[in-house]
Amino acid sequence: MSTKRTVVSEQEALLFHSQGRPGKLEIVATKPMATQRDLSLAYSPGVAIPVHAIAADASTAYDYTSKGNLVAVISNGTAILGLGNLGALASKPVMEGKAVLFKRFADVDSIDLEVDTEDVEEFINSVRYLGPSFGGINLEDIKAPECFVIESRLREMMDIPVFHDDQHGTAIIAAAGLINALDLTGKSIKDIRVVVNGAGAASIACIELIKRLGLPHENAILCDSKGVIYQGRTEGMNQWKSAHAVVTDKRSLEDAMQGADVFLGLSVKGAVTREMVAAMAPQPVIFAMANPDPEITPEEVEAVRSDAIVATGRSDYPNQVNNVLGFPYIFRGALDVRARTINDEMKLAAAHAIANLAREDVPDEVAAAYAGSRPQYGAKYIIPVPFDPRLISHIPPAVAKAAMDTGVARRPIIDMKVYRDELSARLDPAVGLFQRVFDEVRATPKRVVFAEGEEEKTIRAALAFRNSGYGTPVLVGREERIRQTIEDMGLDTEAGLEIHNARNSTHTTRYSDFLYARLQRRGQLYRDCQRLVNNDRNIFAACMVANGDADAMVTGLTRSYAASLEDVRKVVDPVPGSRIFGLSVVLAKGRTIYLADTAVDEQPTPQALADIARQSADVVRRLGHEPRVAFLSYSNFGNRPRTSSTTVREAVALLDQQETDFEYDGEMMADVALNRQLMGLYPFMRLTEPANVLVMPSLSTSITVAKILKELGGATVIGPLLVGMSQPIQIVPLGTAVSDLVNLSALTAYMAR
Numbered sequence: 001m002s003t004k005r006t007v008v009s010e011q012e013a014l015l016f017h018s019q020g021r022p023g024k025l026e027i028v029a030t031k032p033m034a035t036q037r038d039l040s041l042a043y044s045p046g047v048a049i050p051v052h053a054i055a056a057d058a059s060t061a062y063d064y065t066s067k068g069n070l071v072a073v074i075s076n077g078t079a080i081l082g083l084g085n086l087g088a089l090a091s092k093p094v095m096e097g098k099a100v101l102f103k104r105f106a107d108v109d110s111i112d113l114e115v116d117t118e119d120v121e122e123f124i125n126s127v128r129y130l131g132p133s134f135g136g137i138n139l140e141d142i143k144a145p146e147c148f149v150i151e152s153r154l155r156e157m158m159d160i161p162v163f164h165d166d167q168h169g170t171a172i173i174a175a176a177g178l179i180n181a182l183d184l185t186g187k188s189i190k191d192i193r194v195v196v197n198g199a200g201a202a203s204i205a206c207i208e209l210i211k212r213l214g215l216p217h218e219n220a221i222l223c224d225s226k227g228v229i230y231q232g233r234t235e236g237m238n239q240w241k242s243a244h245a246v247v248t249d250k251r252s253l254e255d256a257m258q259g260a261d262v263f264l265g266l267s268v269k270g271a272v273t274r275e276m277v278a279a280m281a282p283q284p285v286i287f288a289m290a291n292p293d294p295e296i297t298p299e300e301v302e303a304v305r306s307d308a309i310v311a312t313g314r315s316d317y318p319n320q321v322n323n324v325l326g327f328p329y330i331f332r333g334a335l336d337v338r339a340r341t342i343n344d345e346m347k348l349a350a351a352h353a354i355a356n357l358a359r360e361d362v363p364d365e366v367a368a369a370y371a372g373s374r375p376q377y378g379a380k381y382i383i384p385v386p387f388d389p390r391l392i393s394h395i396p397p398a399v400a401k402a403a404m405d406t407g408v409a410r411r412p413i414i415d416m417k418v419y420r421d422e423l424s425a426r427l428d429p430a431v432g433l434f435q436r437v438f439d440e441v442r443a444t445p446k447r448v449v450f451a452e453g454e455e456e457k458t459i460r461a462a463l464a465f466r467n468s469g470y471g472t473p474v475l476v477g478r479e480e481r482i483r484q485t486i487e488d489m490g491l492d493t494e495a496g497l498e499i500h501n502a503r504n505s506t507h508t509t510r511y512s513d514f515l516y517a518r519l520q521r522r523g524q525l526y527r528d529c530q531r532l533v534n535n536d537r538n539i540f541a542a543c544m545v546a547n548g549d550a551d552a553m554v555t556g557l558t559r560s561y562a563a564s565l566e567d568v569r570k571v572v573d574p575v576p577g578s579r580i581f582g583l584s585v586v587l588a589k590g591r592t593i594y595l596a597d598t599a600v601d602e603q604p605t606p607q608a609l610a611d612i613a614r615q616s617a618d619v620v621r622r623l624g625h626e627p628r629v630a631f632l633s634y635s636n637f638g639n640r641p642r643t644s645s646t647t648v649r650e651a652v653a654l655l656d657q658q659e660t661d662f663e664y665d666g667e668m669m670a671d672v673a674l675n676r677q678l679m680g681l682y683p684f685m686r687l688t689e690p691a692n693v694l695v696m697p698s699l700s701t702s703i704t705v706a707k708i709l710k711e712l713g714g715a716t717v718i719g720p721l722l723v724g725m726s727q728p729i730q731i732v733p734l735g736t737a738v739s740d741l742v743n744l745s746a747l748t749a750y751m752a753r
Ligand SMILES: NC(=O)C1=CN([C@@H]2O[C@H](COP(=O)(O)OP(=O)(O)OC[C@H]3O[C@@H](n4cnc5c(N)ncnc54)[C@H](OP(=O)(O)O)[C@@H]3O)[C@@H](O)[C@H]2O)C=CC1
Pocket: 078, 079, 080, 081, 082, 083, 141, 142, 143, 144, 165, 166, 167, 170, 197, 198, 199, 200, 201, 202, 203, 223, 224, 225, 226, 236, 265, 266, 267, 268, 269, 271, 289, 290, 291, 292, 312, 313, 321, 322, 323, 324
């Protein structure tokens, strides 16, 4: 529930998709392919053995291939979101998107397949023979009524789950939201009057599931582009619409909305007016779920009804009723029991699991996923957000259990508690961490000054910073030049950006006075200070922060780290008693590891290493991790004592003499620090879990390690964060990419809170 709306521009969306490797997906091998032997095992001749095994017993395909964790997202693009029939190829970004959401939220591997036909038989024939490849089929954005025929025929033909997400995924989430909305308004499903706008894939499935929950047939009115679906209507009808036709004299959506308790919109943008909402019953429930733009916005509803419970399909309003809350977890549960199908019992189990989760108290670590504001079950929180880390351990077990209870599970789960723990462990904790940090920045936006304001990369980062709702970017540079660059790049307007030209700023006298007071006894005349403020953008930007005109600063794209640091140090001091150093954040293999010092001290003394450990532990805690510090060297606990390992040992001994509130130990090698089994070789080790903070013996080691991890290890390396300054100021490495610059700016803003 972000308090600030995230706006993405068209350019950003295109750049996001085109940058680096085009698209959002790649395929990665799970086995080594390095040697002749690997090749002999993976391919001929070794591969013949699993071939024979599978031919003899089909169920072993789940053991020897990726089938059991692989879902195909298949579309023909005839109903892409609410954008209409734009064809198979145009649907690919959405299908790739669904595939990556499968991975991100439930660790399900997924591939998109776009089938270029609108013919029902051709489509069915393209999919029906693909069963051996996959553990499940997620049909997507196929328009009604063809989708009903396609899904039901494929369900009959295939022995794996075939699930049209726009139908059932949406129905499950809408049902979960409705269960809670009715609970909150004290209305019974037996008594309410429901209007559904749209009579396509999503709407028909929603109304069917809600009727299964107890809504009487005659209490629901469906509308489509021709108005109310009444008994006897002939225009634009089909058997699925007819099944929900009622006897009524209402003919338009406007008529139907009179006195209705619930509105479910699965149609198109702007289909509902304020007048229609005003005419609804007290405490109306309005789910305007058309994507990307709802039938009516929450602001418009709010203008006429303060007693409504409102949901949309979007992530930037409270109550996101979107099938992303369901499909990753529903398939996770179905795959884990090797289900033959996803039946109604499994769908209802998922709906209840989601509804129940919203009623549970939100623990501290989960509150973090909610943009700093702890959600409380109520009108603005009827349903969990997609980033709620509890979804993975709540929904799949409910789905799996229902599959087992209804006899469609081919491999029952023996111990649900163990299964739940395994599910939680599947999520990458780093993603959650940064989501939390960035959400908190959005909740308390900051003014961040970008010293190198004329650089194209800086401008892009500043616009992304603004669009992400992190705060107001302040660019230092010449206005004309910056405006021209923005125009040349074909980018958005500069609205929401501030530009300060150091040469004609009204602040320069104040900053020169400030700088002179600091530097007069360091050999600088007043006019030297004036020149620095006027000419050096790092000095000007740092003065803005030091004088309270900005909350934080970012620089470094165009100068060496050391030169930028030297500039900044003229204006800002370290925190008294603290040391200045760099802390890099490494995200790799689902782990977050912090490396220090990656920026400043070439050959730290034992005291410096001890200080770096202590200060790193503080920062890591502020970022939401419990620090476990390993002092690294080329030896383990004195087994090869030389000068450099002795320095590290002395650092540990120094910390031993101080009062500390975090785990640390050393010296040790990196593999011992990170690998639980190897840790076991040293039973006296004081770390209870593998380390997450690695204090490196020297600058050259730490920077080398960070660079190798990034280039060869596939790790994301953020930073280094500059630690120990009395103001939140960050220096990025030369040539940093725009996305890293945005991440570091957001982290800087976070540190400024
Ligand atoms: N929030 C979520 O999770 C989800 C949202 N959706 C959204 O629901 C919408 C429909 O998707 P889907 O069911 O897959 O698409 P379909 O093409 O299957 O159905 C679209 C339906 O909308 C109706 N419609 C179109 N224009 C209007 C109008 N002005 N007034 C009333 N009804 C209208 C069509 O009427 P007719 O039959 O007369 O042509 C049709 O019944 C999309 O906006 C989609 O983004 C879908 C899935 C999930």
